[in-house]
Amino acid sequence: MAFRLDIFHALVVQSVRESLRQPVILLVTTVAILLAALMPFMTAFQFGEENRLVMDGILALHFLLGAYLAGAVSQLGLGLDLQGRAAGLILCKPVRRAEFFLARFTGVLVVLALFSFCLWTAAVLSQQIGPLEHGEDERAGLIILAAVAAAHGISGMINYRRGSPYAEWSFFLLPIALGMALSFLLIRDLRADVASAGRVLASGVRLLPAFGLVYLGLGVLAAAAHTLAARFSSAPVLAGFMTLLLVLGLSLEPLIHEWRGAVAESLRVMGIAWLMPSWSLFWPADALYAGRSLPLTYLGWAALYSVTWTAFFLSVGTAWFAERELG
């Protein structure tokens, strides 16, 4: 039987829908956006530092909460399917195991993409707030809060009226509301001060590759989580493995640096770096310093690295899943 796009699509949609109806996913996303909005205030009060801390903080939120989401969505999706035996119910239909496994993974990527978009818009908006002591524009912060409140409020209303699932609607309305908030800011600035609107736009464009880079890293983590969920479907075990992987990937960076010092930039070092999962590769905060943007060639290499690792994890996962007995 040939690959059927319509069946794959149905599996992906179901995967996204089922995870978005889990309240925990909405909770984490909302908290991430609110923290991003509050970041300028927190850093201003605590460190009295420049805008860079704000961006560092939001990117850290993006990466860490994104990693949590990657694990949670994989466990709540594939993990629960295997534990609750729904996987058997799907695989006794004309659906190949690899199709099911990859469709579920695509579902995780879609959820992470929506999450990343939310955080990117929140970051652009909170950039406009600026350090408080300069009294720049704390209204941008209010706009984020208003967007979040609107998304939750509207879905609450829809739920009250029509009984439609609250968590799913909120999650879909969040990026729309944040996107509208950003457009509102742009239009307002365009009327008053074209240069300021240009600044907002430029900051959005400058931040986009950085968030894209973190998203690539999250893709690798999601592939790892998904693969582990095919074998170890219980939440605590999966969480343990994911923490291990995260810590390993973060601690490898200094190691690589040391080697680099010893065997300056040799091909071997590059090879070793490529052979290890390293999360700091996806950490663009330094590159963003002082209004700079991320070089596109770097983004290209990171994408290649990410795709290689994602493909590696997914092939292991597909093989595991193909031989797994669904008893």
Add this chain to the structure above:
Amino acid sequence: MTECRVQIEKVEKTFRDFWGRARVRAVRGVSFDVAAGEVFGLLGPNGSGKSTLMKMMLGLLRPTAGQIRVLGQSPDTTAIRARIGYMPEESSLYPFLTAEETLDFFGQLFGLEAAERARRVEELLAMTGLAHARCRRVGEFSKGMARRVCLAQTLINDPDLILLDEPTAGLDPVGSRQVKEMIRALAQRGRTVILSSHLLADVEDVCDRIAILYHGLLCALGCVNDLLEEHGQIRILLPALDPAVREESLEWLRRRTGAVPLWEHPRKDLETVFLETIRHAPPPPEGASGAAVEEEAPLAPFLKGKGESAPP
């Protein structure tokens, strides 16, 4: 006999531990065939290997030894699953989906067109008495309601071969009678049904042939009528007689046959009493939340096959 729909030949299944050592021998050298249009029952105590056998027919588990052919092919063939319906013993559905979304999703997995899907979902919801609960999350359904959704998803592709693992477990007597009627109706229309059940009365009512498993071994195999009929005895049913006439007749029989005839008032079974009670119950109140109980369980028109579907 017509063609075989399922052939099981010396099938073994051993579950192994982490180190590959044999842990449980769930099925041991079982062989039987199931013909087209037959209703075949798998019986056996808990843990005797009924569900394991069904999962092997679906390719969810792989036999350790022996061979299984389903619809003429190996169970690992993806394409043949388009012609199979499976109702697992646990109603493992997606708790956050509504009944309607659940059925629609499973319809999509068979590549059914949207309009056809909508029609089948509608008919199946009506058939299982869940039309009024279509927009409620399956996770909040009662056990029997979830069972009904599970049954409906089994039939969404109008399968040729239907595997039902304890289909009537958790259903109310009306529901289980409807399921039994449905199984008979489907078999009459040429579908093959394999079911497992602990409710022997249900098996007796619907199955043509049965297999009895014990500790993974096939202990008995044969036609239900042959297995149940006691050829050494007969029962005569009469309207209630006047005591004097009754004694006289018994005496005559005793003299003629030399045997001591027994008499008793036949009992209704509890199922009949229950069904009569429900039939005479007042109509359901506004906003009733359970499954609707219909006098007749209409077989969804799309399952009736060509020439028999409802008039337009």
